[in-house]
Amino acid sequence: MNDRTVVLNAKTVNYDGKIDYSKISSEVKIYSETSEDQIIERVQGFNIVITKEMKLDKEIILKFPDSVRMICEAGTGYNNINLEAVQEKGIILCNVPDYSSKRVSHTAIMLMLNLASSVQKQIRMLERNNYDNFRKHLIVDHIELNGKTLGVVGYGHIAKEIIKVAEALGMKILVSTRTSRKDEGKVHFTTTEELFKNSDFISLNCPLNSKTRHMINQETLALMKNTAFVINTARGPLINESDLIQAIDSGIIAGAGLDVQEVEPLDETSPLYTMDKVIITPHIGWKGLETRQRLISLIKENISAFSVGKPINVIR
Ligand SMILES: NC(=O)C1=CN([C@@H]2O[C@H](COP(=O)(O)OP(=O)(O)OC[C@H]3O[C@@H](n4cnc5c(N)ncnc54)[C@H](O)[C@@H]3O)[C@@H](O)[C@H]2O)C=CC1
Numbered sequence: 001m002n003d004r005t006v007v008l009n010a011k012t013v014n015y016d017g018k019i020d021y022s023k024i025s026s027e028v029k030i031y032s033e034t035s036e037d038q039i040i041e042r043v044q045g046f047n048i049v050i051t052k053e054m055k056l057d058k059e060i061i062l063k064f065p066d067s068v069r070m071i072c073e074a075g076t077g078y079n080n081i082n083l084e085a086v087q088e089k090g091i092i093l094c095n096v097p098d099y100s101s102k103r104v105s106h107t108a109i110m111l112m113l114n115l116a117s118s119v120q121k122q123i124r125m126l127e128r129n130n131y132d133n134f135r136k137h138l139i140v141d142h143i144e145l146n147g148k149t150l151g152v153v154g155y156g157h158i159a160k161e162i163i164k165v166a167e168a169l170g171m172k173i174l175v176s177t178r179t180s181r182k183d184e185g186k187v188h189f190t191t192t193e194e195l196f197k198n199s200d201f202i203s204l205n206c207p208l209n210s211k212t213r214h215m216i217n218q219e220t221l222a223l224m225k226n227t228a229f230v231i232n233t234a235r236g237p238l239i240n241e242s243d244l245i246q247a248i249d250s251g252i253i254a255g256a257g258l259d260v261q262e263v264e265p266l267d268e269t270s271p272l273y274t275m276d277k278v279i280i281t282p283h284i285g286w287k288g289l290e291t292r293q294r295l296i297s298l299i300k301e302n303i304s305a306f307s308v309g310k311p312i313n314v315i316r
């Protein structure tokens with residue numbers, strides 16, 4: 001069995017000590033954290049490398065010893081890993097699809113409901129004022145979601161979960177994805193440009209790659225309604241953050257809900273922290289306990305499949 005496994009940054013998943021990596025394969029070495037200059041030394045002699053959101057660039061992967069036959073990204077997005085180098089080394093790269101789709105969809109819907117009811121603004125007003133003032137002077141926007149249009153970029157696992165809830169809320173659904181498709185039920189497929197023009201909420205649910213990086217920028221923001229909100233639970237660099245901040249500040253769009261940011265953790269000087277029409281969460285979409293337990297059992301399935309010569313969830 002070629003399943004000698006090293007986990008390089010277990011703490012990213014097991015930050016609360018409730019997650020057990022020890023049974024994912026017959027032999028596992030677990031490191032809580034690994035710095036960039038420790039990677040090569042730590043993967044020596046192992047067949048399988050487990051990482052989460054760690055940058056594995058071309059230079060590092062090309063230095064991997066020949067013992068390493070598989071890298072498993074402990075998550076869905078794998079934009080942190082250089083695909084060219086993986087291919088050049090003949091290493092199998094797999095990910096974990098669909099372990100967190102429901103949990104991430106809850107986060108996207110939470111951000112949308114929160115923005116629709118100005119919850120963040122109300123909490124801030126409560127913090128700043130006593131309750132009497134709060135009651136007397138509170139004027140915040142409350143919009144109804146029924147009848148509004150949700151535009152979803154991407155039509156994968158998470159997008160479909162978000163759409164189920166949005167439909168139950170009475171929203172109209174537009175979707176743009178890589179390939180053109182026929183409408184499915186009430187889901188209307190369109191171009192990204194039309195989606196940006198016609199949506200009240202825009203939810204990003206596609207991978208980050210060279211085609212999608214900065215898909216939200218000054219130009220595309222200008223297409224949107226001035227009442228539109230952008231929700232990003234996918235990857236921060238899908239949005240040019242300074243263009244977004246400017247667009248919200250100048251009323252080009254209404255606001256944003258961002259579970260992911262261009263650079264994580266978000267710099268403490270970022271204006272996003274204090275904007276009333278922006279809600280930020282620190283990439284918590286996937287962080288439920290049940291979600292993380294499911295992640296570990298799916299990693300175990302990836303390893304078992306690989307060790308009997310039938311790898312699953314293969315990216316490259
Ligand atoms: N916030 C969080 O904690 C989490 C974030 N994610 C992120 O969410 C992303 C989506 O996850 P899933 O729905 O599970 O992935 P998925 O692979 O099931 O779906 C991705 C969808 O995006 C579409 N797509 C690809 N390129 C596109 C483009 N240029 N324009 C429009 N659509 C495009 C694909 O055709 C597919 O429909 C992941 O790549 C990951 O980056 C995933 C899990 C947790």
Ligand SMILES: O=C(O)C(=O)CO
Pocket residue numbers: 052053074075076077078100286
């Ligand atoms: O699984 C993913 O892609 C996430 O973003 C969580 O790490």
